[in-house]
Amino acid sequence: MPIRSDAERRWVELEFVVPGTPEQVWRAIATGPGISAWFAPTTAEERVGGKIEFTFSAGVTSSGTITAWEPPTRLAYEEHGWSGNAPPLASEFVISSRSGDRCVVRLVHSLFSTSDSWDDEIEGFESGWPGFFQVLRLYLRHFADQNAAATGAMSAYPGTHAEAWKQLATALGVFGPNVGERRSAPAGAPPLAGTIEHVRQSDETCEVLLRLDQPAQGIALIGSYRWEDKARVAASLFFYGDRATEIAAEHEPRWRAWLEARFPANAAQKANA
Numbered sequence: 001m002p003i004r005s006d007a008e009r010r011w012v013e014l015e016f017v018v019p020g021t022p023e024q025v026w027r028a029i030a031t032g033p034g035i036s037a038w039f040a041p042t043t044a045e046e047r048v049g050g051k052i053e054f055t056f057s058a059g060v061t062s063s064g065t066i067t068a069w070e071p072p073t074r075l076a077y078e079e080h081g082w083s084g085n086a087p088p089l090a091s092e093f094v095i096s097s098r099s100g101d102r103c104v105v106r107l108v109h110s111l112f113s114t115s116d117s118w119d120d121e122i123e124g125f126e127s128g129w130p131g132f133f134q135v136l137r138l139y140l141r142h143f144a145d146q147n148a149a150a151t152g153a154m155s156a157y158p159g160t161h162a163e164a165w166k167q168l169a170t171a172l173g174v175f176g177p178n179v180g181e182r183r184s185a186p187a188g189a190p191p192l193a194g195t196i197e198h199v200r201q202s203d204e205t206c207e208v209l210l211r212l213d214q215p216a217q218g219i220a221l222i223g224s225y226r227w228e229d230k231a232r233v234a235a236s237l238f239f240y241g242d243r244a245t246e247i248a249a250e251h252e253p254r255w256r257a258w259l260e261a262r263f264p265a266n267a268a269q270k271a272n273a
Contacts, residue, residue: 003122009090010119011110012126016133018103020140022095025103026072028140029093037148037238038136038219052077057154057234068092083121087113131207131221134198135238138211138219143240149248152236153255155263156227164231164263165206165224171262172235174208174222183210190254191215212237216247233263 004011018025028034035042035054044052046069053063064079067090076092090110095103109125111118139148157164169175173185177196184193193214200207200223207223218239225232235255239247 003119005114007114009110009112010114010116010122011108012122014107014126014129014133016105016107016130016137017098018105018133018137018140019101020103020144021101022072022097022103024140024144025095025105026075027145028136029095029105030069030071030075033148036150037143037146037240038139039132039150040236041150057152064089064091083118086118086121087111127204128225131200131205131209131223132236134200134209135219135221135236138197138209139238139240142211143217143219146240147242147244148238148240149244150236150238151248151252151255152234153252153259154232154234155259157224157231157233157263159231161203161206161224161226161231164233165201167262168222168224168233169206169208172222174210177208184214190251190258192220194220212239215251216243217241218244218247233259235259 028037031046032042032044035044041055042053044050045066048066048069050066051063052066053061055061062079062082064077066077068074068076073095074093076090079089082089090112092108094106097103107129109122111122166175172189172192174183177183177199179196179199181196182194183196185191191214194210194212196208197211198209204226205223207221210220212218212220216239218237221236223234225234237251
């Protein structure tokens, strides 16, 4: 959707349908364990005025203050300093129930500025969420309320987005994917095998979503993304069950080492020099 604006702010809206009751969906999008099951490791103080903090690849964190806490229908929080000297960013999730144990979730990102200087960042929110929404759908359909742990890795690629995707997908055995196929990573890659559940390919983003059976029950989101005139590659993995935390801790260093070896950060830095 296009960026909207008024006299105080600029914003984007996204709306998506997920399986589950309002209570199940609320636990998934408004609690630390729930968000950690499909987005990024998260802690949340479940109250107005409480802190919410997301931890991304390479230990990068973003934190905010919860401004609305209305179970099971509405969560809002506001982040300051989320990108250099950017103005405050407000995020709001609203859950509406539908028939057949489904819910519609409406997400609004609002930037308190009338300047278009941050429009690229706002558009980045809009293009970045759909892959994780697919993870959320799969989580609610197959793993809802199970113990969960997230891990993954990200790196930069100095070439084009198309080149980055071909290298990443080929190395992990998911190039040329079709929904319903079972794929597995070749020797030399981290353990990865499962059924392809979703494919997204465009000039901006290429992603494959797998429901894993190896190295454990879970979900993997493998993707490359256009980043300025270069690209980024990323693997986000979510494990479920009693040993989820142990499995995530075991595999995180493997993924970081493998991705850094295939896509070294210093290569991208040299390309920027």
